[in-house]
Amino acid sequence: MDVQIWTYIIVGLTFALYIGIAIWSRAGSTRDFYVAGGGVPPLANGMATAADWMSAASFISMAGLISFMGYDGAVYLMGWTGGYVLLALLLAPYLRKFGKFTVPDFIGDRYYSELARTVAVICALFVSFTYVAGQMRGVGVVFSRFLQVEIELGVIIGMAIVFFYAVLGGMKGITYTQVAQYCVLIFAFMVPAIFISIQLTGHFFPQIGFGATLEGTDTYLLDRLDGLSQELGFNAYTNGSKSTMDVFAITAALMAGTAGLPHVIVRFFTVPRVKxxxxxxxxxLVFIAILYTTAPAISAFARVNLIDTVVDKNYSEIPEWFKNWEQTGLLAWIDKNEDGVVQYSNGAVISGITPEFIEGEKGSFGQRIVSNVDTSSPNELYVDRDIIVLANPEIANLPNWVIALVAAGGLAAALSTAAGLLLVISTSVSHDLIKKQIMPDINDKGELIIARAAAAVAVIIAGYFGINPPGYVAAVVALAFGLAAASFFPAIIMGIFYKRMNKEGAVSGMIVGLLSMIFYMLKFKFNLLGESTPEDWWFGVSPEGFGFVAMLINFVVSMVVCHLSTPPPADVQEIVETIRFPRGAGRAGGH
Structure with a gap:
């Protein structure tokens, strides 16, 4: 059977499984909808947390980033992994002891202020919508290649699936769906990695193959990759080009942003006890490590295979996978010197950022005829970073069922995180705004209806951002982490460990931190406040790393304002003293 039929079968079966779980675990109360009744077993919650955490950025885009950036791409690996450890050690048990449904609920009660709650809701919406845009983009990329549809239609299909099980099942449905999605995505990620590791190095475990010699030679995989990269005019794969300051800032922003992600934090409210x-x-952490320790190996395997199978080859000899991906617009060859040979080197192919800039029919050698060719560089090959993991099995000529399995895994990763984010959006609106502030007397049934309606609206907005993304998946997600670091992290940390922090300090810090990050994104990422270049970055820090700087601004503003205003009430300080020792806890609540 061909790839498309296999894809229909495997993706269809996984979608049927997700929908079946949603129907079986349909939420009947707000407690089911928000925190799955607070009765999820630790093992199931660990798998669901891993699926929630390993989004399309982890499954689809992270390996692509490392494949193209080499050593520099490791900042995403270090930041996201270190951030989860930070979350597990510093925040999760204490927030579970507090026993609320949401992060805005914690901030509103800890800082005894409805204004603080409202600001936290706004921060949660900014973070979640930015993050979910990357997930929906990932869904569109998978569908565009494997179901032969436009990216826009792929996003709409993904919206429909997420709408069904997120709106129907709430956290209860999402939790058990994510358990299934983790199984799908980790199997889909590891199977081709193992196949390719055996092909290239003879080692079953990709983590070992990453540091081994190529099969039948004395040349190490990374030495081979360094040589290929330098021959083509790139930096050595194992050397970085980013400044130390930017590497540190991005890593710190991703770590702090992880610890402030509301859709991951809420997962720890779904278990019965702090223990x-x-x-x-x-x-x-164990489930996440399986994928994260494999990603660098997949990146290196894909880079070697891509260069060996395509570069300096006549287009008429190019493998079929290349031509398949060309149809999506996510990979393109422009024959600048008209010799029919694919040339690949450091430099831009087209005058633009995304593949949508490529247009027109194919010329005599098959290359696309475009009006916006970048003639300043000899590079003729455009490869979107988000296709590396998805195309990897095809590049390595693996069986069609493996290719289809990877498509199902990519969808599982994107949909699992999108569902968690949509739940955060809906609970922020229904619980923290409507129930807590606007309509405190609303009954459980009415609140559940509003939560589902908010989730439905959020799906539509998320779909729009997925169709019109501000960049490739991991870059969009990195901005979401920066927003979380700039807004939530200081307020949560000081809310747990600093009794003197009051509402004035926390609210001021969140507002200034969030606005600082938004300003920097608009100015240096989207160029909406005038044209800018990397030379204009403040302190040499990229937009993906500025969340760290904005976080420091948040801390400073919070501390200054805190000490210029009155201390929090004694009962609030007593709450802080209590949650510092997370032994035992009541069930998650909020009413």
């Missing part, structure tokens, strides 16, 4: 929160955090 279970700690155990599920440990399980999740």
């Amino acid at each position: 279970d929160a700690r155990i599920s955090a440990g399980y999740a």
